[in-house]
Amino acid sequence: MKPHRHNLSAAFLCCCLTLTACSTGDSARAGESKPNAGAEHHNDEEDFAGDPMGVASRWADGLPETLPTDRRDEYLEVLTPLPSARVVRLVRVGAGRYRALVASEVESGRKAVILSIQRGSEAEWRVDSIDIGASTAYWPNL
Amino acid sequence: MTATVLPPGRRTLIAAIVLLALLWPTTGLGQSSADNDTTTFPSASQAARAVVESGRLGSGVQSLSFEGITAMERLGDSSHWLVEVSVSADRGSVRLPMKLSDTRRGWVVEWMPDPRYERALSQILDGRALPSADTADGVLDRWNAAVRIPSLPIILRDGRAVTPVGTARLSNGPRPPQALQELVGTWVNDVTERARGPASIDLLAAPSSTWNHLTSVAYAAAAAGLFRMYLIVEDGSEDFAALSTATPVSGSGRGLDPKSALILGMDEESVVGPEGIAHRPFRLSVAGELVEPDASPAPCAASTALCLTSPDALGDALIQLLERTYASPPSVSHVMFAATGNVEIGQAIPYLAHVAPSLGIDRGRLFVGYIGETADFTESTRRPGERR
Numbered sequence: 001m002k003p004h005r006h007n008l009s010a011a012f013l014c015c016c017l018t019l020t021a022c023s024t025g026d027s028a029r030a031g032e033s034k035p036n037a038g039a040e041h042h043n044d045e046e047d048f049a050g051d052p053m054g055v056a057s058r059w060a061d062g063l064p065e066t067l068p069t070d071r072r073d074e075y076l077e078v079l080t081p082l083p084s085a086r087v088v089r090l091v092r093v094g095a096g097r098y099r100a101l102v103a104s105e106v107e108s109g110r111k112a113v114i115l116s117i118q119r120g121s122e123a124e125w126r127v128d129s130i131d132i133g134a135s136t137a138y139w140p141n142l
Numbered sequence: 143m144t145a146t147v148l149p150p151g152r153r154t155l156i157a158a159i160v161l162l163a164l165l166w167p168t169t170g171l172g173q174s175s176a177d178n179d180t181t182t183f184p185s186a187s188q189a190a191r192a193v194v195e196s197g198r199l200g201s202g203v204q205s206l207s208f209e210g211i212t213a214m215e216r217l218g219d220s221s222h223w224l225v226e227v228s229v230s231a232d233r234g235s236v237r238l239p240m241k242l243s244d245t246r247r248g249w250v251v252e253w254m255p256d257p258r259y260e261r262a263l264s265q266i267l268d269g270r271a272l273p274s275a276d277t278a279d280g281v282l283d284r285w286n287a288a289v290r291i292p293s294l295p296i297i298l299r300d301g302r303a304v305t306p307v308g309t310a311r312l313s314n315g316p317r318p319p320q321a322l323q324e325l326v327g328t329w330v331n332d333v334t335e336r337a338r339g340p341a342s343i344d345l346l347a348a349p350s351s352t353w354n355h356l357t358s359v360a361y362a363a364a365a366a367g368l369f370r371m372y373l374i375v376e377d378g379s380e381d382f383a384a385l386s387t388a389t390p391v392s393g394s395g396r397g398l399d400p401k402s403a404l405i406l407g408m409d410e411e412s413v414v415g416p417e418g419i420a421h422r423p424f425r426l427s428v429a430g431e432l433v434e435p436d437a438s439p440a441p442c443a444a445s446t447a448l449c450l451t452s453p454d455a456l457g458d459a460l461i462q463l464l465e466r467t468y469a470s471p472p473s474v475s476h477v478m479f480a481a482t483g484n485v486e487i488g489q490a491i492p493y494l495a496h497v498a499p500s501l502g503i504d505r506g507r508l509f510v511g512y513i514g515e516t517a518d519f520t521e522s523t524r525r526p527g528e529r530r
Contacts, residue, residue: 006519051185053214089339090214092228093289107341138291139509140342140370141506 008075048119052117055125056087056100063102068130078111078132079104091138103135110135169279169418182248189242189249190227206231206238206264208305214242215291221245222252224311224334226292231267234381236284237344238263239295239306241333253333255306262297262304265348271299273349273383273488275375275495282383282495285374290337294329294368298355298487307333316354316512317331318347318362326366342370344384349488353481357512364389368496371510375491376450384514390478402475404428404462407513408490410482413449415441422493424456426450426463428472433463453492457500477503480511 003087063085079085080102083084089101096119103112118128122124147495183189187210194208208230216223221244226237240261241253266272275282297304301312305330310321334340343363347356360371373385405427410422426433426447433447448459464471479494482488 053186053211063349086216088216088223089291090208090211091289091291092212094287131155136339139339 022107049066049096052098052100052125053087053090054101054119055127056090056098059100059127060085060087060102075113075130078113085113088095088135089138099137101133101135106135108136160244162301172292176319180243180246180250182250183249185250186214186223186225186242186244189251190240190524192227193240193251193254194227194229194238206236209235209286212237212286213291215334215337215339217337220335221480222335224292224337224340228286233267233270235413236267236382237286237293237483239292239333258309259295259297259306262294262299263346266297266299266348270376271348271371272346272382273375273385273491275373275377275491277377277495277499281499282375282377282385284379285344285372285382285384288384290342290373292371293340293342293344293370294326294363295344296359298345298351300348303355303359305329305374306500312355312358312439314354316357316361316514318358318365322358322362323365326362329366330366341368341390342372343368343374344374346374347487349486351419351487352486353485353490353512354483356487356510357483360510361387368508373491373494375495377495385491386508387479387494388506388509390509401429402473403478403509404472404474404476405478405480405511406499407511408479408481408493409446410484413441413443419451421449421451422489424450424493426460427462428467430473433467435463435466450493453496455494456493460500474501474503476507476509478509478511480513482513 059131063079063082064072064076076082079102084104085102086104087100088103088106091099093099098117100115100117101112102115103110111132114130114131114133114137116129117125117126120126181192183192183257190211191208194206195294206229209230211225212228213226214223215225216365223244225240225242227240228235229238230236239255240251243250243252250490295306298312303312303322303325305325308325310325313319323455332338333483345359361500363369363371369389371387371389373387374382375385377383407425407427409423409425411420411493414420421442422440423446425445432445435447438446439449440446447463448456450456450459477497479490479497481490494508498505
């Protein structure tokens with residue numbers, strides 16, 4: 001027997017959607033995020049030893065000398081104004097792997113320099129690669 | 143006489159841990175340990191580790207050990223950082239927020255959770271008392287592996303919401319009590335310093351908590367702009383899993399659009415069939431239209447769209463109903479899973495966990511909703527995010 005549809009003003013739907021109390025939420029918080037899938041989990045404490053934030057901070061403190069020469073102008077444009085560029089976020093993305101965002105400010109629509117920080121073969125933390133991405137990376141999204 | 147000489151870094155850390163333990167009672171919300179000239183650490187990791195290894199966090203049922211920093215978020219233009227660390231216990235790993243400050247002398251501990259929150263967390267860990275969501279492997283993220291910035295954790299149990307900034311008793315209805323709104327406000331205003339990035343909560347709910355309680359928390363969070371809600375569950379693995387949902391933010395342009403939403407409503411009362419098996423009735427609405435089969439699925443009532451005996455059956459039953467109802471698949475941008483207030487969270491979440499994978503939608507588009515008389519919270523609900 002084929003199901004049918006009909007317009008509904010029943011309490012069910014009304015009640016489900018009587019949610020305007022929350023419409024005052026700060027939509028400006030919405031931004032972009034990276035998917036969680038693929039993140040690894042390890043309980044080995046050694047995976048987390050060390051200080052990726054220190055590595056990221058030293059990289060930011062050394063600007064602009066720490067910038068790679070091949071895309072220097074592109075990076076400098078993202079980091080403008082350069083004196084206020086600093087680490088604004090650090091997120092673990094897997095065992096022994098972090099991403100650090102370096103930006104002059106974090107706003108939707110702006111870009112940031114994203115450092116990939118990994119543990120080396122001798123357990124030292126180092127900047128593995130540098131890229132440009134959304135400054136709101138890893139924010140929750142709708 | 144001989145003495146063991148420790149490397150300078152090691153000596154600093156040990157001294158720091160001892161000092162931190164001595165000075166701990168002076169550190170509280172809004173009270174900077176830097177102001178008290180307390181311990182500094184050479185790195186954020188060492189400061190966070192010292193917090194965990196001080197023993198204070200192990201004051202509950204289980205002792206916790208530091209695994210590492212999972213996320214750090216600079217709070218505005220200040221030197222303050224909201225930090226989330228991974229800590230392990232005998233029965234799994236959890237995330238724990240704290241606040242550090244990067245001073246010229248080093249890193250100091252600015253704030254850490256209320257001990258009552260840590261005790262409640264330990265009790266959750268000890269009893270593994272979280273809802274079960276047994277979905278296929280890979281559907282849910284490991285809670286500690288979720289790649290995200292720090293979140294406000296809230297423990298729901300015994301009619302209370304226990305947070306790192308205090309505890310609020312919940313009412314029997316969906317309306318968030320003033321005390322809960324104030325706690326969320328404290329988190330937004332004082333802990334995160336109104337930074338724009340932290341906009342999520344982790345909900346660790348006892349399975350016997352009601353959907354009314356979940357709704358209370360969701361409303362309080364959404365009204366302060368915390369629109370992402372991770373439901374922390376057990377999925378049969380060793381560690382906890384996180385089921386990503388959205389709090390009911392509507393009318394913002396980014397939230398739920400009723401005209402393109404699929405709403406699945408779970409009734410409180412199950413129906414026992416002649417064979418003695420309990421069936422759970424669901425109602426369904428797509429783009430503002432109620433979907434009703436011509437013949438109600440036995441043994442449920444006439445308005446029932448789905449009458450299910452287990453969460454595993456939800457996916458196939460829902461797809462089949464949509465295929466029978468629509469010549470072409472409806473365009474669904476968002477899905478809301480709603481329930482009546484007295485439904486226990488432990489009963490609802492196993493079904494909720496199957497919704498997004500069944501429909502092939504991004505988990506970011508899965509909202510939680512409420513069926514019942516909501517009245518208009520707008521009149522009496524002060525925005526917790528606003529300073530008083």
